[in-house]
Amino acid sequence: MTRKPAIEIKNLWVSYDTTVALKDINLTVRQGDIFGIIGPNGGGKSTLLKAILGLIPPTKGTIRIFGESPEHGRRHIGYVPQFALFDREFPISVLDVALMGCLVRKPRLSWYTKDDRKTALNALGDVGMVQYADRHISSLSGGQKQRVFIARALVSQPEILLLDEPTASVDQSIKESMYDLISRLQNRMTVVLVTHDIGVVSSFVTQVGCLNQTLITHYDTTLTARMLEDTYHCPVDLVAHGVPHRVYEPHEETHGGQGGD
Numbered sequence: 513m514t515r516k517p518a519i520e521i522k523n524l525w526v527s528y529d530t531t532v533a534l535k536d537i538n539l540t541v542r543q544g545d546i547f548g549i550i551g552p553n554g555g556g557k558s559t560l561l562k563a564i565l566g567l568i569p570p571t572k573g574t575i576r577i578f579g580e581s582p583e584h585g586r587r588h589i590g591y592v593p594q595f596a597l598f599d600r601e602f603p604i605s606v607l608d609v610a611l612m613g614c615l616v617r618k619p620r621l622s623w624y625t626k627d628d629r630k631t632a633l634n635a636l637g638d639v640g641m642v643q644y645a646d647r648h649i650s651s652l653s654g655g656q657k658q659r660v661f662i663a664r665a666l667v668s669q670p671e672i673l674l675l676d677e678p679t680a681s682v683d684q685s686i687k688e689s690m691y692d693l694i695s696r697l698q699n700r701m702t703v704v705l706v707t708h709d710i711g712v713v714s715s716f717v718t719q720v721g722c723l724n725q726t727l728i729t730h731y732d733t734t735l736t737a738r739m740l741e742d743t744y745h746c747p748v749d750l751v752a753h754g755v756p757h758r759v760y761e762p763h764e765e766t767h768g769g770q771g772g773d
Contacts, residue, residue, distance in 0.1 A: 515542040517576075518672050518702040519564060524573035526556070526563055533559045537573070537727045541719070543671075546694065546703045548717035555724040557706045558594060561674050564704070565591060577672070587616070590665030592658070594676040594706075606652070606660050607645040610636050613667025628667075635663040639693060655686030662693070672702045679709060691716060 517540050524537040534556045541547045549557050562568045564575060566582030577585025590613070610632040611624055636642040639659040644652065649660065658678055665673060675694070679687040687709070695716045697703055705717065722728045 515544055516578075517541070518543045518545070518578060519704070520574075520576040520579075521564075522574050524563065524575060525571040526559055526568055527571045532725065534563070535726045539721065539727060539729060541702060541704060543702055544698060545719050546698050546705060546717045548720045549704065549706045549723050550708070550720065551723040557723055558676055560723065560727075561591070561676055561704070561706065564674065565589060588671040589674060590668055590670030590672070590701075591674045592661050592665050592676065592678055594680060604649055605645065606636065606641060606647050606649055607632055609649050609660050610645075610663045610667055613664040616668040631669075632663070632667050635666040636660070638666060639663045640689075653686075655683070655690070658690065659693070666697075670701060672704065673697060674704045676706045677708065678705070679707065 519539065519541040521537050521539040524534055525532065526534040537560065549560070551557055559568060563570060564577070564582060565586050566575075575582050577588055579585075607629070611628060613635070614624060614628045614631065633642055633645060636645055639662050641656065641659045641663060644656065644660075649657065652660065662673075662675070662678065678694070679690050694703060694705065698718075719729070
C-alpha cells in the first residue's frame with residue numbers, strides 16, 4: 513500500500529534579513545518514515561524544523577503538512593527542541609511537564625481532567641519515566657529530562673514527531689536507549705530526527721537528508737564519504753557496528769561548521 517506524504521516541501525527558501533539559511537529545499541516525508549537529517553552546525557537543520565512548524569515564514573516556496581499549511585497542519589505535530597529552558601526553582605513535577613502536552617488541544621484556562629492525567633502517565637510509561645512522575649524535573653539527569661520532553665510531545669498524540677538533537681549531551685548508554693525508543697515510535701507516527709550522530713542514520717532511519725543550506729536526500733540509508741564531504745566540506749571517516757558509533761579524523765580547518773560534531 514502506498515504511504516501518503518506527511519510532509520511536502522517544494523522550492524523552500526528561508527532567509528534571516530540578508531542571510532540565506534535554506535536554499536531551494538525539496539523534500540517528501542511519507543507516513544511511517546523515520547527521516548534523519550545530518551549536517552554541520554549553522555547548516556539550517558533547526559531552521560528547517562521551525563519552518564515546518566510555521567514558526568519561521570518561508571522567503572519562497574511551500575510547505576504542506578498532510579496537505580495543509582504549517583499554521584493549520586502543526587496540530588498534527590509534536591516537537592522536542594534541542595534545548596528546553598526552565599526555571600530550576602519553579603515547583604513543577606515530571607507529571608506536570610508531561611501534562612503540558614495536553615494544552616495543544618485544550619481551550620485556554622481550562623483544568624486538566626482525569627483523562628489528561630491518564631494520557632500523560634501513559635506517555636511517561638512509553639518513555640520509561642512513569643516511576644519519576646512525582647519527582648521535581650530539575651532533579652533528573654539530562655537523558656531523563658529528554659525522555660520527559662518526548663513524553664510531553666507524545667501526550668498530544670501527534671501523527672508527526674520532530675526531534676531536534678534528542679541525544680545531545682547524554683552518554684552512550686542513554687543514546688542507545690533513546691534510539692530504541694525512537695525506533696518503537698515508528699509504529700505510531702512519522703519521525704523527523706535532527707542529529708550529529710552520523711552512525712545513527714545508517715542504523716535505523718528509513719530515509720536520510722544531508723543539509724548544509726541545500727538538502728541532498730537519499731532514499732536509502734547508505735552514506736558514502738563523498739556525500740558526507742559534500743555536506744560537511746571536510747573529510748569524515750565513519751565507523752558503525754551494531755549500535756551507533758562514530759570516529760572522525762581530526763582536522764585543523766573549519767569549513768562552514770563543525771565537521772566532526
